[in-house]
Amino acid sequence: MKILWAPWRMKYIKRFEDNRDSGCFFCRAVQQNRDRENLILYRGKTCFIILNKYPYNTGHLMIAPYRHAGELEKLNEEEYIELMKLTVWGVKILRKEYRPSGLNIGANIGRAAGAGVEDHLHFHLVPRWVGDTNFMPVISETKIMPELPHETYDRLKKYFEESEH
DSSP states (O other): OOOOOOTTHHHHHHHHHHTTTSOOHHHHHHHSSOHHHHTEEEEOSSEEEEEOSSOSSTTOEEEEESSOOOSGGGSOHHHHHHHHHHHHHHHHHHHHHHOOSEEEEEOOOSGGGTOSSTTSOOEEEEEEOTTOSOHHHHHSOOOOOSSOHHHHHHHHHHHHHHOOO
């Protein structure tokens, strides 16, 4: 048997214990002035784009409103328009930098829908490639990530600084 060492996964496993009483990580991240550390790629007027610290695939973005709201229908018009504009902008940037074969865009709203953060709405934008799901996640529940999140941040940040959506 071969062993794949991934010690950084312990942060993911322990995140529920460590962050149980520390509030919403989206709200915490935007309140701090440490965008690279928190993986915030872009701050808009009502919404922001952040990399997922525990991505499904390299380049996994999340787009969220600043306002702490857990349901789509609670957003005001300005928020949901910017949420969609930033989603489209993220698609364009991911296509340019990573050239994915496809993309998943979605929101898990509520615990029953699989929301890890139930009370702060956010869209997931996940680049996909043919063959990116193999035996590792299925048989061994292990996902192999070819790039660290801060490397992804550095690759994508230039697009958010150079142009507007």
